[in-house]
Amino acid sequence: MSEELRKKMAQSIIDGDVDTAVALAKESIATGMEPMDAISNGFVAGVNEVGDAFGRGEMFLPELVMAGEAMKAAVATLDPELRKRGTERRKLGKVVIATVEGDIHEIGKTLVTIMMSSSGFEVFDLGVDCPAEKIIGKALEINADIIAMSALLTTTMIRQKEVIDELEKEGLRGKFKVMVGGAPITRDWVKYIGADGYSEDAVGAVVVAKQLVGAVD
Amino acid sequence: MAFATLLTDEQVKRTHEASLEILENVGLLVRNEKARSIFFKHGAKVDPESHIVKLPRAVTEKYIKMLQPTFTFRGRDPKFDKTIPKDSPVIVTGSSAPDIIDPLTGQERRARSDDIARIAHLINELPAYDMFSISTLADDAPPGQFTLARLYPATKYCVKPIRNTTKDMDDIQAIMKLLYAVAGGKEAYFERPFVTHHYCPVVSPLTMDQLSTEAIIYFSELGLPVYPTIVPNAGLTSPMSMAGTLAQGNAEFLAAAVLMQMVREGTQTIYASLPTVADMRSGAYASGGIECGMLHMAFAQLARFYNVPCGGYVGLTNSKINDAQMGYETGMSVVEGILGGMDMFNMGGLLDALKAFNFAKAVIDDEIAQMLKRVKRGIAFSEEELAVDVIAKVKPGGSFLMEPHTVKRMKNEALLTKLADRDARPIWEKKGSLDIEAHAKLKVDEILSHNTQSLLSDEQEARVRAEFKDLIPGMLEILQPQ
């Protein structure tokens, strides 16, 4: 009975079906299933399957995002129960993301935003052509864990460094983890500017972000 | 030559109608204030809060009528001038790659101004290239010389038409000084503007950017050659359907083209695009996809509907090396383009979705481009070409080898490729079993070791140096193994 329920939970994630995922979460509460059991052995099994299928090129980006949305909805439904038991799942963290000043390339940054938010980060996307003050201001305002910056031009990469330098100058560097990315970014550059994280793609960005906030999968 | 089509006439018309609807009802977000006021002055509806500009049908139609049927590229040497569609296909290098595959180490690294000097000479010498769009950036550019460090070595080693882009208005002022100095004054330059300016003013979906829109307006006002490229990426920045991507992309082209006519009636432009369908398994930029050429074929139909020359980025590859993937991605999309009636091919020299320049690739693309020009020349047709009399004379079982009809045509009927290997295997082995990249590299070395003197006269050089005291050397040196 509960084995079947767990299977359905996994499937609802694979299908990216928010309504079914929520309904199944409610059903598990009604039948007295432990919420951690529902998450770890039900829904997460679906997330893992989706991740594998994506890696094999069988699952597509929008499906990945939909699966993330279904997962978020299921966890939100179980949240009150978790809280009652004091086993509240830790929120992954808050991210401020932007394409840096002078740069209007949006696609890569938006993909990173979508992947991060569907993985459970709370992401504040400031759009493109975003000056340092705005990025830092927003990070302070929402008490962000991570500042993430995209740059697609060799001429605008330097803005990533400027933001880090500015944080350093204001004594704020310790407050935020800084992630950078974009086609011209190299590992040498990441090291040179002293960023905390980098990834060449959006899926990797989530892995790195999780590491940075100390969350393990 | 009759062009291959993917859309029916009705579908072209419906796409046009759909674009007019998009312009009238959805509009564009226009970030540049000057552009907004130009649109407003010429009858567009501009929302002062949201900065959305909507173009009533009648307004769009009025300016479409002003589109010019030709576009002219000028070289420093007039013998390289080209006007499309008359001189189609015009073959151009791909441009602005941040990186280069180092010809000595084979490793990818940031490109420099001295690389541009070598590339400029190569493109000047390779026969199929009609225009040099500056292939890479110059990572060694000192402050204030971002584009100077690219354009100066380009003018020094290439007298074919040059295509150039800039960062901001200061950058534009700097390059104009350079161009006037080379030409011998502003007036002289305006008589023969040998640089065609290029920007991507539209950020799909339906957004007009600040600086590149400013630049398009600036050059249109001056009457200097300039054109925009429209870059929709289906699934991410335009609808996942090719038809939807055409409707939106066409609306975006019309918005840019209409703006140029509003600035100056009769401004020449090109219906240029870089259309792709995103790889939705990862979001990857699939510029090597077969759909790029298909979309170009359809955009070419729309361009003919408006009677304006067309083209854009094509023959691009996602491959990182000169392998079979590079060959088939480049080859297939440009064949689509030539059969579909593209006038301008921004196609040469880049690997990895426009991210890295490779010398051998530029040479291989030159041969591919010669093939395109051969296709465009078509099949000569006359009674003499039909050769019924020659066939009768040779009779069944005879040979055409020594026929005067053969001798007269043997050097021209087929394209005599210089890189592609046609030897028998034992001979190929005896010659070192070279693959296409090895052949191309030999050609690169040959070109880079001959006639590498500067193509600027002493006076031109002196004028340039007087204008810019600390300009980069921009010298062509042959890279030597250390």
Ligand code: B12
């Ligand atoms: C599409 C495109 C455009 C579109 C952008 C549309 C949009 N809404 O974003 C348009 C046409 C508007 C455009 C404009 C310009 N572009 Co452009 N553009 C590209 C192109 C072809 C693809 C970029 C893309 O979307 N890739 C797909 C996404 C999915 O990949 P991605 O961005 O790399 O992101 C992935 C990773 O990098 C990573 N990532 C990205 N950000 C982040 C952030 C973090 C924190 C992390 C961890 C990871 C991460 O994850 C992403 C997903 O996997 C690139 C070439 C290329 N292959 O990169 C040129 C390119 C970047 N552009 C270039 C140029 C020159 C320009 C223009 C200057 C052209 C002009 N003269 O007008 C303008 C720039 C204006 C400006 N001020 O910014 C050059 C760069 C030269 C340089 N200086 O470095 C390139 C290399 C092409 C070329 N050779 O000309 N461009």
